Amino acid sequence: xxxxxxxxxxxxxxxxxxxxxxxxxxxxxxxxxxxxxxxxxxxxxxxxxxxxxxxxxxxxxxxxxxxxxxxxxxxxxxxxxxxxxxxxxxxxxxxxxxxxxxxxxxxxxxxxxx
Numbered sequence: 378x379x380x381x382x383x384x385x386x387x388x389x390x391x392x393x394x395x396x397x398x399x400x401x402x403x404x405x406x407x408x409x410x411x412x413x414x415x416x417x418x419x420x421x422x423x424x425x426x427x428x429x430x431x432x433x434x435x436x437x438x439x440x441x442x443x444x445x446x447x448x449x450x451x452x453x454x455x456x457x458x459x460x461x462x463x464x465x466x467x468x469x470x471x472x473x474x475x476x477x478x479x480x481x482x483x484x485x486x487x488x489x490x491x
Contacts (some may be wrong), residue, residue, distance in 0.1 A: 381487040395473035402469035417457040443488035452479040
C-alpha cells in the first residue's frame with residue numbers, strides 16, 4: 378500500500394508538471410493547438426480528480442476503484458494525444474502523456490497486489 382501511495386503521489390506531481398508545460402507550450406502553439414492544449418489541461422485536471430479518488434480508495438483497500446480511476450487517467454492521456462492527431466500537429470505533451478500512461482499502468486499493477 379505504501380508503494381502504491383508513493384506511486385500515486387509521483388503521478389500527481391508529474392500531472393502538475395504536465396499542466397505547467399501546457400502553459401509553456403501554448404505560448405508558441407498555433408491557434409488550433411492552443412485549443413487542444415486547453416482541452417488537455419482540462420483532462421489533466423480530471424486526472425488530478427481521479428488521483429484524489431484513488432487516494433481515498435487506497436485508504437479503503439478498494440482495488441477495483443483504484444484500477445478504474447487509473448484506467449480513466451490513462452484514457453484522458455490518450456484523448457489528449459488523439460486530439461493532436463485529429464488536427465494533424467505534433468503533440469507537445471507527448472512525453473508527459475506517455476509517462477503518465479505508464480504511471481497509471483504501474484498503479485494498476487500494484488493494485489492487483491492488494
